[in-house]
Amino acid sequence: MRKLTDKTLPQAIFFVRENPMTEPSPPSLVQHAIRRLRQDILEGRMPPLHKLKIEVLRDAYGISSTPVREALTRLAQEGLVTNDLRRGFRVAPMSLDDFADIIRLRLIIESDALAVSIHQCTEAWQTKVRSSYEQLMITASMMNDGPSSTPKEWAEVHKSFHSAIISGCGSARQLEICDALYDQAERYVRLSARTRAIPRARGREHEMLYEAVLGKNLDVALPLFRQHLELTLRSIGDQLGNTEPLESPTLLEGSAL
Structure with a gap:
């Protein structure tokens, strides 16, 4: 590899x-x-x-x-x-095998944190999820589709949303692991962002996940979360498998996961 x-x-x-x-x-x-x-x-x-x-x-x-x-x-x-x-x-170091392993662990650990958060469904958690989603959509609305539309602001609000939906799991240790895995994956996401030929449907992907999470619909939320990460794995795997983009020194300028 x-x-x-x-x-x-x-x-x-x-x-x-x-x-x-x-x-x-x-x-x-x-x-x-x-x-x-x-x-x-x-x-x-x-x-x-x-x-x-x-x-x-x-x-x-x-x-x-x-x-x-x-x-x-x-x-x-x-x-x-x-x-x-x-x-x-x-x-x-970075490799496609490493990125696949990061996604595999995120699917296991974050899915569990998401399930527990939805089950607990505290008022504070719901407020945090709503606030992070609103900021995500505001930022998305100010961005144009295309490979260059991945400013640092998007990376920040996107991480905040993913952190918010699992924040109600009640385990500080689990959340710390999730945060570390997210940052490890973020290196690959930012690397691929500038070479993405087809933009991700940011708004719709997160809207569906948001509605399922606050609707306490585990049967929908968990498959959507898995699909969200697996799509990222396939997309970035295809991009980083191409040798040409890896030669560019200007790839790492934001996230569009």
């Missing part, structure tokens, strides 16, 4: 230096580093297998080595970074 590496996906690695005068307070430094690293990885500024040198990241983010090292360790636990005693920290 062909893996995506620095050679197959050349990228311009760049950072925006933080202003030392606006550096976060010490208790938030690790979270600040985690957020910046995760963003740089998901948005493709750091390609697969890119070596993550602590001193380079320290200077780029304008913080000390300790929070950078802690952030790298945390992202290694989440699967976005690898840590080898000899090679050090690197961005996790």
